[in-house]
Amino acid sequence: xxxxxxxxxxxxxxxxxxxxxxxxxxxxxxxxxxxxxxxxxxxxxxxxxxxxxxxxxxxxxxxxxxxxxxxxxxxxxxxxxxxxxxxxxxxxxxxxxxxxxxxxxxxxxxxxxxxxxxxxxxxxxxxxxxxxxxxxxxxxxxxxxxxxxxxxxxxxxxxxxxxxxxxxxxxxxxxxxxxxxxxxxxxxxxxxxxxxxxxxxxxxxxxxxxxxxxxxxxxxxxxxxxxx
Amino acid sequence: xxxxxxxxxxxxxxxxxxxxxxxxxxxxxxxxxxxxxxxxxxxxxxxxxxxxxxxxxxxxxxxxxxxxxxxxxxxxxxxxxxxxxxxxxxxxxxxxxxxxxxxxxxxxxxxxxxxxxxxxxxxxxxxxxxxxxxxxxxxxxxxxxxxxxxxxxxxxxxxxxxxxxxxxxxxxxxxxxxxxxxxxxxxxxxxxxxxxxxxxxxxxxxxxxxxxxxxxxxxxxxxxxxxx
Numbered sequence: 327x328x329x330x331x332x333x334x335x336x337x338x339x340x341x342x343x344x345x346x347x348x349x350x351x352x353x354x355x356x357x358x359x360x361x362x363x364x365x366x367x368x369x370x371x372x373x374x375x376x377x378x379x380x381x382x383x384x385x386x387x388x389x390x391x392x393x394x395x396x397x398x399x400x401x402x403x404x405x406x407x408x409x410x411x412x413x414x415x416x417x418x419x420x421x422x423x424x425x426x427x428x429x430x431x432x433x434x435x436x437x438x439x440x441x442x443x444x445x446x447x448x449x450x451x452x453x454x455x456x457x458x459x460x461x462x463x464x465x466x467x468x469x470x471x472x473x474x475x476x477x478x479x480x481x482x483x484x485x486x487x488x489x490x491x492x493x494x495x496x497x498x499x500x501x502x503x504x505x506x507x508x509x510x511x512x513x514x515x516x517x518x519x520x521x522x523x524x525x526x527x528x529x530x531x532x533x534x535x536x537x538x539x540x541x542x543x544x545x546x547x548x549x550x551x552x553x554x
Numbered sequence: 555x556x557x558x559x560x561x562x563x564x565x566x567x568x569x570x571x572x573x574x575x576x577x578x579x580x581x582x583x584x585x586x587x588x589x590x591x592x593x594x595x596x597x598x599x600x601x602x603x604x605x606x607x608x609x610x611x612x613x614x615x616x617x618x619x620x621x622x623x624x625x626x627x628x629x630x631x632x633x634x635x636x637x638x639x640x641x642x643x644x645x646x647x648x649x650x651x652x653x654x655x656x657x658x659x660x661x662x663x664x665x666x667x668x669x670x671x672x673x674x675x676x677x678x679x680x681x682x683x684x685x686x687x688x689x690x691x692x693x694x695x696x697x698x699x700x701x702x703x704x705x706x707x708x709x710x711x712x713x714x715x716x717x718x719x720x721x722x723x724x725x726x727x728x729x730x731x732x733x734x735x736x737x738x739x740x741x742x743x744x745x746x747x748x749x750x751x752x753x754x755x756x757x758x759x760x761x762x763x764x765x766x767x768x769x770x771x772x773x774x775x776x777x778x779x780x781x782x
Binding site: 387390391393395419420424426427428430431433435437438439442461464466471473474475476477478479480482483484 | 695
C-alpha cells in the first residue's frame with residue numbers, strides 16, 4: 327500500500343483520530359477532510375487541525391457546509407442535548423443528536439476529494455457497537471454507500487481499482503478502539519468528543535462523553551481530557 | 555399525493571425545471587434546493603430562483619458548497635470546456651465536465667433537507683438517454699443511492715414510508731422532456747443549460763447546448779433562449 331493516497335474523514339473525535347493513525351500505519355498518504363457544518367462544538371475543528379499536523383498528513387481541507395440552514399438536529403439547531411449520569415441510560419432508537427444525512431454528506435464530499443487526489447480509499451471512523459443508534463454508522467449503510475461510490479464516480483467506473491470505503495472500527499467497541507489507538511501512538515488529549523462542551527471542557531454527561539469514558543474505563547485508564 | 559412534501563433538486567436547467575413542473579402537477583408541496591458550488595455558470599442560480607417563484611414552491615434554499623476547493627472538473631477549475639459543432643461529436647466515456655461526485659453530494663443534501671421537512675420524495679432531473687456520459691446520471695446509480703437513503707436516515711429507518719428518489723426523466727430523451735414540460739406550462743426561456751456562457755448568452759457548442767438544441771429540434775421548435 328506504500329504511497330497510495332487515502333482520504334480520512336477527520337472530525338477531531340476519538341474514533342477518527344484512531345482511524346487516521348491506522349491509515350498512516352498502513353502506509354497511506356493521508357488527505358484529511360473535516361467539516362464546519364454548524365455544529366455547536368467547533369472545538370472539534372481545532373482538534374482536527376492539531377491531529378492532522380501531529381500525524382503528518384499530506385494536506386488537510388476543512389469544508390464549510392451550512393447544515394444549520396436546514397435545522398432539525400440538537401447538534402445544529404436550538405435543541406437540548408440529552409444528558410445522563412450513566413452509559414446504560416443511553417436510549418434505544420435514533421437520538422435527537424442525529425444530524426440528518428450527515429455521514430452521507432461527509433462521505434459524498436470524501437468521494438469528490440478522493441477523485442481529485444487519485445485516492446482509492448476513504449477512511450471513516452464509524453463504529454456499530456458503542457454508538458448511540460445513528461443509522462448512518464451501521465455496516466449495511468457503509469455497504470450501500472460503497473455501491474454508490476463505485477457506480478457514481480469516474481474513479482469507480484473507469485479507475486483501475488475503484489473506490490473503497492474503509493471503516494476499520496466498525497466492529498470494535500470503544501475500549502478496543504482506544505487500545506488500538508494507543509498502540510499506534512494516538513495522543514487522546516488532542517481529541518474532542520463532547521456534544522455540548524462547557525467552554526473548553528467536556529460536559530461528561532452527553533452520549534458521546536459517556537461512551538468515551540466507558541472506553542477508557544474498559545482499559546483501566548483515566549480519560550486524559552478535562553471535564554466540567 | 556395531495557399536500558405531500560417533496561424536495562426538488564433545481565439547477566436552473568431544462569431538466570430540473572421540467573421535474574419541478576412534474577412534481578407540482580403531481581400535487582406535491584415543493585421545497586426547491588439549489589447549489590452554488592463554484593460552477594462557472596452562476597446564471598443557473600438566477601434561473602433557479604426565477605423558476606422556483608414561477609412554479610410557486612413552498613420554499614427555495616440555495617446551499618453554498620465550495621467544490622472549487624477540490625478542483626478537478628472543467629466546470630469548477632480552470633480547464634477548457636469542450637466545444638463541438640454537432641451533437642454527434644459528443645465523445646463517449648466520461649467528459650472533463652464531470653464534476654467529481656456532484657450528484658451524490660446534491661442528493662445527500664437533498665436527503666438532509668427532506669428529513670427536516672418531512673418530505674418522503676426527492677426529485678432529481680437526471681436522464682440517461684440524452685446525457686453526456688456522467689456515471690451519476692444512470693439508473694443503477696439512482697438505485698444505489700435509494701438504498702443509502704433508506705439505510706442511512708431516520709426517515710428511512712423509522713419513518714412510515716421511507717425516502718424515495720424520483721427520477722421521472724431517466725428514460726426520456728431531450729425531445730420528450732421538452733414535450734412534457736411544455737404540456738405542463740414550463741417556460742423554457744427561464745432555463746439555462748450552457749456550461750460556458752458568453753455573458754448572458756449560451757455558447758451553443760458545449761455538450762449541454764448541443765443536447766438542448768437537439769431536444770427543441772426534435773419537436774420542430776426553436777430554443778427560446780439567446781445564443782452567442
